[in-house]
Amino acid sequence: MPLKAELEAIIYAAETPITLEQMIPLVKETVIAEGASDEAEIKSRVRSSVEELIAEYGAPGHGIEVREVAGGYRMSTKPEQHEVVRAFVKGLKPPIRLSLPALETLAVIAYKQPATVPEINDIRGVDSGGVIGTLLDRKLITTAGRKQVIGRPILYKTTKEFLMRFGLKDVNELPSMEEFEKLVAESFQAELIPAESVPAVAQPAENETSAAEPVSEIAEAETTPPHATAVAKS
Numbered sequence: 206m207p208l209k210a211e212l213e214a215i216i217y218a219a220e221t222p223i224t225l226e227q228m229i230p231l232v233k234e235t236v237i238a239e240g241a242s243d244e245a246e247i248k249s250r251v252r253s254s255v256e257e258l259i260a261e262y263g264a265p266g267h268g269i270e271v272r273e274v275a276g277g278y279r280m281s282t283k284p285e286q287h288e289v290v291r292a293f294v295k296g297l298k299p300p301i302r303l304s305l306p307a308l309e310t311l312a313v314i315a316y317k318q319p320a321t322v323p324e325i326n327d328i329r330g331v332d333s334g335g336v337i338g339t340l341l342d343r344k345l346i347t348t349a350g351r352k353q354v355i356g357r358p359i360l361y362k363t364t365k366e367f368l369m370r371f372g373l374k375d376v377n378e379l380p381s382m383e384e385f386e387k388l389v390a391e392s393f394q395a396e397l398i399p400a401e402s403v404p405a406v407a408q409p410a411e412n413e414t415s416a417a418e419p420v421s422e423i424a425e426a427e428t429t430p431p432h433a434t435a436v437a438k439s
Contacts, residue, residue: 208235209254216258222277222369225251275368275375303343307336311345312385315367315376319349319360337361345370 211232216223229236229251241247255271255278262270262280272281282290303311310333313325325333340346344366351357363376373379 208232208239208250209257211235212251212254213258216255216271216278217280219277219279222274222279224277225255227277228255272372273374274372275365281372303339304336306331306333307339310336311340311363311367312382314340314346314361315363315379316382316385318362318376319352320362321352321358321360323358325361 212228215228215231225248229248232251233247236247236250239250241250259271259273261267268283268286269280270283271278274281306329309329310325313328313333314320317324317328322334322337325337337346344364346361346367347364349360349362352360367373368375379385
């Protein structure tokens with residue numbers, strides 16, 4: 206089987222982005238059979254074949270593409286197919302529950318990382334301790350050591366899961382803060398539970414973890430901004 210066909214099959218079957226280093230051992234025999242003589246040439250041919258796949262799937266006749274995401278490669282729907290895929294995925298996958306305060310805190314961490322809770326609180330103007338736990342549970346953020354100041358507060362940064370959900374190669378691909386705010390507003394405004402539909406309970410404390418907090422229900426594909434859709438095949 207030709208090298209490019211093998212790589213295409215591997216990328217298609219991978220549930221998470223797969224790196225060149227992971228693919229090379231799987232196709233090494235094929236590359237050698239095609240004339241590669243050393244490790245450097247093997248890696249070069251694999252990389253070249255992946256780039257050819259990216260170019261081929263980038264043609265207008267394809268609804269999917271091969272994208273570099275979180276350090277690896279995966280097959281994803283193209284941005285222009287976002288709406289039809291969103292409708293499809295909403296009917297298949299259970300929603301992910303994230304509050305707007307959680308999304309706001311995630312944005313602060315993404316743009317200011319690594320950041321401490323006091324730094325996040327200063328930017329948001331409220332206590333973010335409660336939503337930090339939610340983001341940790343969703344594996345969207347992780348700890349990054351402690352800041353070398355009095356009290357040595359914990360530092361937080363985004364994770365590979367964050368990159369995968371937003372279809373980003375790395376954090377350098379994040380849109381500007383203004384673009385991000387606009388995308389969040391457009392993507393989640395329609396999903397908010399109206400305030401009058403929330404059960405009457407005591408006012409929440411500053412940690413924002415009360416059940417009375419407006420919550421948006423977001424299918425997995427909807428956590429991706431419209432310009433960076435990265436929905437893998439089902």
